[in-house]
Amino acid sequence: MQPIATNSALRLLESSMGFNTLRASRPVLLAVWALLAGPCALQSSAFAAAPPGVPSQTAPDAQQTADVAKLTVLYVRQLRPKRLPPLSLLDIPPKDDGLSGARLAIDDNNTTGRFLKQNFSLELIESEDPAELIAETLKRVQGGLGFVVSDLDAKATLDLADALKGLDAVIFNISAPDENIREEDCRANLKHTAPSRTMLADGLTQYLAWKRWGNWVMIVGPAPEDKAYAAALRRSAQRFGMKILEEREFKYDPGSRRSDGGFEQIQQQIPAFTQKLPAHDVLIVADEGELFGDYFPYRTWDARPVAGTSGLFATSWHPAVELWGGTQFQNRFKKLAGRNMRPLDYQAWMAIRSIGEAATRKQSVERKPLIDYMVSPEFELAAFKGRALSYRSWNGQLRQPIVLATGKMHVTVSPQPGFLHQFTELDTLGVDKPETKCRSYTK
Amino acid sequence: MTAIKTTAALAALALAGLALGAGPAAAYKVFISNEKENTVSVIDSEKLEVVHTIKTGNRPRGIILSKDGKWVIVCTSDDNRIQVYDAETFAYVKDLPSGPDPELPILHISGNPLYVSNEDDNLVTVVDIFKGTIITDIPVGVEPEGMGISPDGKMLVNTSETTNMAHFITTDGFKNVENILVDNRPRVAEYKSDGSEVWVSAEIGGTVSVIDPVLKKVTHKINFEIQGITKDAIQPVGVRFNQDNSKAFVALGPANRVAVVDAKTYKVEKYILVGQRVWNLGFTPDFKLLFTTNGTSNDVTVIDVASEKAIKSIKTGRYPWGIVSSTMPMKAADNGSGENAR
Numbered sequence: 001m002q003p004i005a006t007n008s009a010l011r012l013l014e015s016s017m018g019f020n021t022l023r024a025s026r027p028v029l030l031a032v033w034a035l036l037a038g039p040c041a042l043q044s045s046a047f048a049a050a051p052p053g054v055p056s057q058t059a060p061d062a063q064q065t066a067d068v069a070k071l072t073v074l075y076v077r078q079l080r081p082k083r084l085p086p087l088s089l090l091d092i093p094p095k096d097d098g099l100s101g102a103r104l105a106i107d108d109n110n111t112t113g114r115f116l117k118q119n120f121s122l123e124l125i126e127s128e129d130p131a132e133l134i135a136e137t138l139k140r141v142q143g144g145l146g147f148v149v150s151d152l153d154a155k156a157t158l159d160l161a162d163a164l165k166g167l168d169a170v171i172f173n174i175s176a177p178d179e180n181i182r183e184e185d186c187r188a189n190l191k192h193t194a195p196s197r198t199m200l201a202d203g204l205t206q207y208l209a210w211k212r213w214g215n216w217v218m219i220v221g222p223a224p225e226d227k228a229y230a231a232a233l234r235r236s237a238q239r240f241g242m243k244i245l246e247e248r249e250f251k252y253d254p255g256s257r258r259s260d261g262g263f264e265q266i267q268q269q270i271p272a273f274t275q276k277l278p279a280h281d282v283l284i285v286a287d288e289g290e291l292f293g294d295y296f297p298y299r300t301w302d303a304r305p306v307a308g309t310s311g312l313f314a315t316s317w318h319p320a321v322e323l324w325g326g327t328q329f330q331n332r333f334k335k336l337a338g339r340n341m342r343p344l345d346y347q348a349w350m351a352i353r354s355i356g357e358a359a360t361r362k363q364s365v366e367r368k369p370l371i372d373y374m375v376s377p378e379f380e381l382a383a384f385k386g387r388a389l390s391y392r393s394w395n396g397q398l399r400q401p402i403v404l405a406t407g408k409m410h411v412t413v414s415p416q417p418g419f420l421h422q423f424t425e426l427d428t429l430g431v432d433k434p435e436t437k438c439r440s441y442t443k
Numbered sequence: 444m445t446a447i448k449t450t451a452a453l454a455a456l457a458l459a460g461l462a463l464g465a466g467p468a469a470a471y472k473v474f475i476s477n478e479k480e481n482t483v484s485v486i487d488s489e490k491l492e493v494v495h496t497i498k499t500g501n502r503p504r505g506i507i508l509s510k511d512g513k514w515v516i517v518c519t520s521d522d523n524r525i526q527v528y529d530a531e532t533f534a535y536v537k538d539l540p541s542g543p544d545p546e547l548p549i550l551h552i553s554g555n556p557l558y559v560s561n562e563d564d565n566l567v568t569v570v571d572i573f574k575g576t577i578i579t580d581i582p583v584g585v586e587p588e589g590m591g592i593s594p595d596g597k598m599l600v601n602t603s604e605t606t607n608m609a610h611f612i613t614t615d616g617f618k619n620v621e622n623i624l625v626d627n628r629p630r631v632a633e634y635k636s637d638g639s640e641v642w643v644s645a646e647i648g649g650t651v652s653v654i655d656p657v658l659k660k661v662t663h664k665i666n667f668e669i670q671g672i673t674k675d676a677i678q679p680v681g682v683r684f685n686q687d688n689s690k691a692f693v694a695l696g697p698a699n700r701v702a703v704v705d706a707k708t709y710k711v712e713k714y715i716l717v718g719q720r721v722w723n724l725g726f727t728p729d730f731k732l733l734f735t736t737n738g739t740s741n742d743v744t745v746i747d748v749a750s751e752k753a754i755k756s757i758k759t760g761r762y763p764w765g766i767v768s769s770t771m772p773m774k775a776a777d778n779g780s781g782e783n784a785r
Contacts, residue, residue, distance in 0.1 A: 111585050112606045115622040325604060325628075328544070328563050328586050360607065360624065382607075382627035382647040386697075387675040424673050 068117045071365040073352055074145050075102055076133050076160070077126035078152045084254055086290035090407070093342070098151050098174060099124065100337035101345025102352055107336070109356030118359055120352075130156035134163045141169045146367030149351050151344070154178035161187035168367040170374070172351035175344060178228065182395045183431060186438035191374070191396040193316075193350040197232035199430035200314040203402025203414035204307060205236035206428070210416045213281035218247045218308075219274075219296065221287040229309065230286040245278040252292045270299035277302065284308040311406065314414075317346035318405040323413070324386040350383050350398060354391075357381050386413075392427070395438035399426040469772040471727045472530065473734055474515050475743055476503035477760030483517060484759040485533065486734070487773065488727050491745055491755050497533045500526050505547035506765035509572065510554030515767070516572070518545040518559060525559060525570065530769055540577050542568045546588060551614060552596035558614075560587035560601060567601055567612075581617045583610050591632030591641055593656060600641055600656075602629035609643045609652075611659060621659040625652040631723075633682040635706070642691065644679035651679050651693055653709065663709050665693075672698050681724035683733065685748060692733055692746075694721040701735055701744075703751055715753055717744035725766030736763040 077098070085092050094100075102122055109120040123140070127133050130152060137148060137160060146169045150157055154176040161171055165187075173181065173192045181187070182196050195203075208214070216237065220230040230247070237244050250273070274283065274296075283300055285308040287293035293310030305311060319330065319340035333341040358370040358379065373379055375396075380388035385401045392399055402414045415425040427433070470489035476499070477484060483503060485495040500519030503526075507516050514536060515528045525539040525548065542561030545568070549558050556578055557570045565585055569578040584603025591600035592614070599612040602625070609632055611621040626648020634641045634656070643652045653663040667677045678696030684706060685692070691704040700714040701721060718737025725734050726748070733746040736759075743763055745755045 108585060108605055111603075112608065112624075115606075115608060116624070325562075325586065329605075331563055332585075357627075380627060380647065382605075387678070388627060388647045388649070421673070424675055426675070 068119050069365040070119050070121070071147070071355070071359060072121050072123055072145055073102070073106070073147045073149060073355060074137060074140055075099065075122055075124045075149045075348070076137050076152065077124065078130055078133060078156055079126055079128045080153075081128065084289060084291060087292070087294045088290070088407075091290055093344075094337075094339055096337060097342055098344035098348045100333070100339075101341065101348035102149060104333050104336050104345075105349040105352030105356065107332075108349075108353060109359070112356065112360050116360060116363060118365055120356060120359075122352075130159060134160050138163050141167050146170065146371070147355050148172065149174055149348055151175045151348070154181050157181055157190065158185055158187065161190045164189055168371070170367075170371045172354070174347040174351050179232070179431070182397050183437040186395050186440050188396075188440040191351075191354075191391055191398065193347045193354070193398045195314075195316050195400060195402060196397060196430050197229055198235060199397075199400075199402060201229070201232035201236040202239065202429045204312070204314040204404060205233070205240045205242060206414045206416040206419050207312075207404050207412055208242060208282060208307065209240045210418070213305075214242050215278075215280045216242055216244045216282055216284050217277045217280045218244050218284040218286060219250050219293075220247055221250055221289070221292060222252070223289055223291075225288040226286045229288050233284060233286060233308065244284075245280055248273070248277075250287070250292055254291050266295050267299060270295050271301045274299075274301040280304060282307050285310045312404055312411060313406075314402050314404055315343050316400065316403065317341060317343045318403050318410050320405070320409045321384070321403060323410070324384050326384045329384045346383075350381065350389070350400075353383065354379075354381055354398075387426075389426075392433070394433050394436045394441050395431070396441060397430065399424065399429070401426065402429055469727075469729060471729075471771075472769040472773055473725065473727065473743075474506055474508075474517075474530075474767050474769075475734070475736060475759050475763045476506045476517055476765040477762060478502055478504055478738070478764040479762035480760035481519075482760045483515065483528070484763070486743070486757060486759075488732055488768065489773075491757055493757065493759065495533055496760065497528055499528075500524065504764045505545070505559070506767045507548050507550060508767050508770060510550060510552075512770040514572075516548055516550075516557065517765070518548055520544050520546055520562070525557070527572075537575060539570050539572060539575050540568075541570065542566045542580060547590045549590040549592050549599075552592065552594065558590055558592070558599055560590050562586055562588065562604075565603075567599070569617075579617065581612060581619075583612075583619075584608055584622075589630050589632040589643065591634050593634055593641075594636055594638040598656065600632040600634070600643075602632050602643055604628050604630070607645075609641070609654060611656070623652075623654055623659060623661060625654075625661065626650045626664075630680045631682050633684065635684050635688045636686075637688055639688075640706075642682050644682050644693065646678045646680055646696060649674060649677045649679065651682060651691075651704075665704060665709050665711070667693075667695060667698075667702055667711060667714075669695075669698055669700060669714055672700075680722045681735070683724045683726060685726075686730040692724055694724050694735060696720055696722065699737075701733075701746065713751060715746055715751060717746070717753055718742050718756060723765050725768055727768045728770050734766050734768070736766055738762050738764065 106120050106122050125136050148171045150171050171190050177197045283304050283306050285293040287309045297306045297311045358373045362369050362373050383389050389400050404411050415428045419428045421428050473486040475484040483497040484493045487494045501521035503517045504520050505518040515530050523543050525541050527536040541559050542564045544563035545559045546562045547560050557572050559568050567581040583601050584606030586604035588604045589602035601610045609623045625643050626645030628647035630646045631644045641654045651665040652661045655662045677698045679693050681694035683692050691706045693702040697720050703712045717735045718740035720738040721735045723736045735744045742756045742758050744753050747754045
């Protein structure tokens with residue numbers, strides 16, 4: 001492992017992510033950072049520089065001493081340059097989306113790690129071609145790495161899981177919300193810190209039920225993921241007694257995303273499109289690609305709130321959340337990344353913090369004991385959500401509260417009061433144990 | 444004249460003694476910081492009502508008294524400073540410096556300096572409260588929170604919420620001598636008054652770790668189970684020991700209960716139902732009453748320590764957070780009763 005300083009490693013990384021190299025077919029070479037150098041190690045190096053250092057050890061370079069146990073996390077990233085940019089300029093993903101969350105988690109792991117003589121680092125591989133990513137990951141897992149953070153689409157995620165089958169390795173899916181990879185197509189070596197679509201839908205629906213906004217109309221986009229999101233909402237509606245009175249498909253050619261004009265026509269189109277809907281409390285939009293949903297608030301025929309993927313939306317994280325010590329967490333992230341923390345950052349953070357938490361409690365960096373510990377009932381993760389998070393034993397999904405928010409701020413956090421559960425209220429969100437179709441975990 | 448005066452004074456003293464011994468508890472001032480309202484509510488512990496509200500800086504949280512009882516010292520977190528108010532007149536006295544986002548202060552047993560955890564800067568700041576200057580900063584773990592001090596004043600215990608450790612730091616030279624792993628999101632570190640143990644609550648872990656400060660090891664871990672409450676709603680924060688250290692009271696956050704724990708056997712004896720999201724606890728100096736701050740119900744619950752029963756809820760400002768009681772009984776003028784001893 002080359003002790004490349006964080007600064008230069010990042011520069012290398014960022015230069016590799018310009019538009020030209022987005023189309024690169026070779027995996028762009030990894031950046032390895034040793035966390036005790038560079039700007040992201042502010043917290044940990046503060047410890048080293050000062051009197052209350054580790055007993056009998058004032059040097060900051062804990063990783064240089066012989067008895068420090070090292071754990072490297074592999075971050076696998078599928079570049080998706082063909083993905084259309086979202087409607088709002090504010091929502092365009094930064095180049096380090098997810099990655100900076102991973103870096104913060106590595107930092108956080110190292111603050112505890114330096115007291116326990118453990119050192120964490122991150123390696124990155126990225127490419128447009130999932131096959132290349134999978135081959136490279138397999139090589140590294142065979143070479144000794146055991147912890148893989150995956151920012152891949154659902155199909156590639158499954159292919160990766162199959163490639164690593166039987167090896168001492170665990171994959172954390174940080175991005176794909178698809179239900180099938182948690183249910184009928186689940187894999188025993190696959191965990192999910194990204195909430196599933198049903199978890200997001202249930203989180204939203206519980207609040208609408210709490211508000212007694214029980215009559216919905218739903219606008220569904222043409223993309224397969226829009227339809228998948230709509231399916232999750234239909235399931236939630238039935239589960240919590242909401243009525244979907246009418247559905248309309250919004251067929252739309254995204255066309256040019258940035259142009260000088262546009263609002264004049266949209267102002268005419270959306271009211272016309274939403275005319276003559278049955279009397280409803282709330283209009284639900286299913287548009288995961290953020291390609292048209294934000295056209296709906298304030299433009300519908302009826303004066304009704306918009307929810308779903310626009311208006312009031314469900315998410316794992318929001319940059320304005322200051323609940324449960326969140327302020328300090330947000331500040332630490334901003335100091336490190338120079339921007340707001342996004343859901344993908346948070347989901348990457350939770351994956352790597354899970355590894356760190358297991359390493360702390362087991363006082364080990366060995367693959368097997370940590371992987372076993374993460375599925376044991378003793379495992380719990382503190383993640384600024386006001387309660388301990390843990391992995392569902394039947395499909396590896398991280399159970400977590402769901403934030404409901406608008407663009408600016410959270411409105412509430414689900415599960416909502418009154419939605420009770422035999423074991424934990426968090427399992428009122430998403431597919432619960434008695435309904436799961438996942439069998440790999442119980443084999 | 445002199446003789447008569449003395450006699451009168453003696454009689455008053457005798458009456459006062461009687462009142463303290465047999466009658467209701469003496470009236471103390473109990474100061475409650477209201478995190479979201481930027482005020483401190485002053486409660487008369489005999490009337491059990493708010494008698495005054497002090498307007499403070501932004502986001503008042505940790506609150507303590509100076510050793511002589513004359514000053515109320517409160518961390519105004521969003522102003523990145525500490526404020527001092529007169530405990531008698533409630534008048535603003537001065538500001539003290541701190542690091543960013545001061546949360547919990549604790550005084551050296553001699554009365555100075557003050558150690559304060561700064562949640563947003565991974566530092567504990569040491570402040571001379573008389574000179575109003577920063578003596579030094581001690582770097583600690585990520586999101587420093589709880590502050591405990593040994594009864595001999597030699598050891599400081601600081602918890603860090605994200606590092607999940609209790610850091611033992613000497614007050615002489617600020618050497619970090621031990622770092623003890625506890626459960627997730629440690630909050631409060633509280634010494635028994637005999638110095639034999641320090642208890643550390645873990646909010647997300649749902650436990651209290653009992654640490655032997657000589658061995659520097661966790662010797663016991665206390666778990667809580669409440670029928671009808673899911674485990675993840677049990678979130679211990681405030682910990683207080685009674686006068687003879689035989690019992691501990693532990694605030695359990697959104698479980699809305701205070702646990703009474705046998706501090707020798709570590710068995711949980713009972714749970715007292717209080718207000719919502721109970722965070723911090725504070726005794727009156729006679730240890731007869733225990734006040735609890737209930738963040739989301741905007742009130743404090745008063746627990747009668749002898750019977751271990753909640754006897755009253757008192758409305759405070761929004762999001763009550765910290766508690767401290769005056770060391771001396773109130774003067775007559777303070778509560779308008781016209782008589783101190785009855």
